[in-house]
Amino acid sequence: MTxxxxxxxxxxxxxxxxxxxxKIDDTCVLPEISIPLWERPSEQLTQFIEExxxxxxxxxxxxxxxxxxxxxxxxxxxxxxxxPTSAGLSQVDFDTIGEHSLGxxxxxxxxxxxxxxxxxxxxxxxxxxxxxxxxxVQQVTHDCGSPVTGDTLHLNADGHFCLIRFAxxxxxxxxxxxxxxxxxxxxxxxxxLSAECPKYLPRLVAVREDWNAWLTEEHGSSMHDSNSLDxxxxxxxSMAGLQKSLVGRSDTxxxxxxxxxxxxxxxxxxxxxxxxxxxxxxxxxxxxxxKLSSLRLKELGTLSREACLQQEDLAIPDSLMHGDINPGxxxxxxxxxxxxxxxxxxxxxxxxxxxxxxxxxNRISTEPEQWIHALSDEYRASWMEVLSERQxxxxxxxxPLLSILSSLHGRGDWLNSPTRSEPRRLSxxxxxxxxxxxxxxxxxxxxxxxx
Numbered sequence: 001m002t003x004x005x006x007x008x009x010x011x012x013x014x015x016x017x018x019x020x021x022x023k024i025d026d027t028c029v030l031p032e033i034s035i036p037l038w039e040r041p042s043e044q045l046t047q048f049i050e051e052x053x054x055x056x057x058x059x060x061x062x063x064x065x066x067x068x069x070x071x072x073x074x075x076x077x078x079x080x081x082x083x084p085t086s087a088g089l090s091q092v093d094f095d096t097i098g099e100h101s102l103g104x105x106x107x108x109x110x111x112x113x114x115x116x117x118x119x120x121x122x123x124x125x126x127x128x129x130x131x132x133x134x135x136x137v138q139q140v141t142h143d144c145g146s147p148v149t150g151d152t153l154h155l156n157a158d159g160h161f162c163l164i165r166f167a168x169x170x171x172x173x174x175x176x177x178x179x180x181x182x183x184x185x186x187x188x189x190x191x192x193l194s195a196e197c198p199k200y201l202p203r204l205v206a207v208r209e210d211w212n213a214w215l216t217e218e219h220g221s222s223m224h225d226s227n228s229l230d231x232x233x234x235x236x237x238s239m240a241g242l243q244k245s246l247v248g249r250s251d252t253x254x255x256x257x258x259x260x261x262x263x264x265x266x267x268x269x270x271x272x273x274x275x276x277x278x279x280x281x282x283x284x285x286x287x288x289x290x291k292l293s294s295l296r297l298k299e300l301g302t303l304s305r306e307a308c309l310q311q312e313d314l315a316i317p318d319s320l321m322h323g324d325i326n327p328g329x330x331x332x333x334x335x336x337x338x339x340x341x342x343x344x345x346x347x348x349x350x351x352x353x354x355x356x357x358x359x360x361x362n363r364i365s366t367e368p369e370q371w372i373h374a375l376s377d378e379y380r381a382s383w384m385e386v387l388s389e390r391q392x393x394x395x396x397x398x399x400p401l402l403s404i405l406s407s408l409h410g411r412g413d414w415l416n417s418p419t420r421s422e423p424r425r426l427s428x429x430x431x432x433x434x435x436x437x438x439x440x441x442x443x444x445x446x447x448x449x450x451x
Contacts, residue, residue: 004034007045007073008101010094010110011057013084014076014127017114018091020084021101028092030072030101042157045073053087055079059157060113061125066103074110076127122159122180123211130164137166137174137215140206146170162213174205178213179343185257186343187212192256193320193342200242201338202331220333229371232361233378235330236354238337240382243319243350247386250318253347259411261348262318266405267308272415273408274301277433280426292433300436306449307401311349314391321346321406325356344410352406354379355399397448400439408432 008030011020021028033052035044042059049057056078064071084091094102094110102110112119119125130152138148146168153165153173160180165173179186187207191214194204202216223231246253254260274297281291292300322329323344331338358375362368380392408429419425439445 003037005037006032006034006070007041007062008032008067008070008106009045009049010072010074010102010106011049011084012060012074012076012114012127013091015080016091019094019097019110019114020077020089021092021097022089027098028090028096028101029098031089032070040155041073042163043153043155045075046154049075053082055082058130058152058154060127060129061109061119061121061159062157063106063109065105072102072106072110074113074125076130078130119159122161124157124162124178125159133162133164133176134166136206136208137176140215141168141174144205146172148174160212162211165218173218175202175216175218176213177216178208178211180212183343184212185259186341186345187214188257189342189345190214192253197242197245199336200238202340219331219336219338221331223327223330223332226327226332229374231332232327232357232371232375234332234335234337235327236357236375236378237382239322239325239339239353239357240350240379242339243353244383244386246320247317250347253320253345258320258345258347261321261346261406261409261412263308263312263349265412266348266402266409267305267312269409269412269415270301270305270308270405273405274298274304276415276420277408277429280429281433283426284430289434292430292437296437297433300433300440303440303449304401304405304436307398307405310448311395311398311402314395316349316351316387316391316395318347319350321348321350322353322356323406323410325353326360346406346411348406349395349399349402351379351395351399352403354396355403356407359403394448397444400442401436401445404432404436404439 058076061074151167156163162178202219205215207214329341365371
């Protein structure tokens with residue numbers, strides 16, 4: 001199934017340090033399951049295991065190296081009384097598993113975990129890490145009133161990354177998040193923003209630098225399923241408030257690990273970015289959509305440079321850009337809205353954040369024009385105490401093109417790394433080029449660029 005991915009499950013029994021297997025023609029093989037491709041794998045895996053075998057489990061690692069199309073999920077069984085034989089399975093030594101189920105890299109990582117050795121894959125690639133995490137959460141929340149229970153919701157994990165909810169006796173919860181490469185910088189950004197702008201982030205309870213992890217109080221629920229325009233207006237108003245509070249602090253934000261997307265930086269990278277787009281377009285093999293010609297890409301590069309120059313003339317102050325703004329990263333409780341997931345945070349044109357939200361709204365709203373107009377009015381009103389109406393309106397007109405340029409640039413480090421040649425990166429960049437091509441054909445943008 002192209003919209004699913006198959007996982008081989010290496011279910012570890014921690015007491016015996018054995019794994020669970022099925023026997024087919026006297027060969028031990030790992031059980032396999034398929035889950036939706038775009039869902040959080042740890043959440044889906046632990047949920048599936050509970051539904052199928054009625055046991056609790058924790059994901060320790062997911063190894064893609066041997067078979068990217070069928071990764072090996074290494075999972076600790078947390079229900080000590082479970083008997084695999086009740087499910088028609090056996091507990092066996094891992095070295096009896098056939099090569100069909102365990103490749104060389106899978107076997108090496110699994111063996112290291114079973115032996116209690118440092119696998120080199122991170123703090124969470126080991127048996128019992130969740131007990132350590134729970135003990136730490138209980139310690140740092142001891143005086144908060146509601147003790148942590150045994151209930152967890154495990155959304156994401158690999159050796160260096162973790163996102164897990166610990167429930168409390170009151171029904172509320174705490175969220176533990178840890179990040180590894182290439183997203184280690186989210187730790188510094190989150191800690192800085194929590195200290196400087198606590199009104200706009202979930203309350204930070206504690207940090208663990210050795211895990212690159214932080215613990216926050218649960219704050220309401222995400223806006224992922226909201227169909228309320230008032231909710232989105234509150235979110236945009238709150239984002240504008242956060243951005244205004246950080247005007248003039250570009251150097252501090254970059255020291256806190258935000259990447260540089262200031263106007264002069266984007267201008268300096270345009271030639272390199274559009275040279276890459278030329279390469280990416282030349283490598284297109286699909287005939288479903290036409291390639292953009294080298295001449296058209298050159299024109300788009302020129303228009304992008306002109307948009308940057310006009311933005312510079314408007315003197316819009318640099319501030320914080322979220323970089324991945326969507327309702328899943330916005331939490332709402334009453335009349336307070338907070339923001340999470342800062343790993344793509346940049347310093348640059350704040351109006352790009354509004355444009356990125358409008359792109360999302362255009363996809364999900366049944367009345368996109370009305371919603372986008374309302375959100376733009378809300379954002380404009382928020383900035384009127386800082387900027388003139390002329391500055392705001394012209395910047396809003398330039399934002400669609402600058403937003404695509406921002407997405408193409410990202411952190412900027414990928415241009416000089418092996419990831420520039422990855423098929424997914426090439427395809428994504430071609431898609432952005434086509435969005436650019438459509439954006440510059442709109443009347444509003446042509447008027448802004450004086451075409």
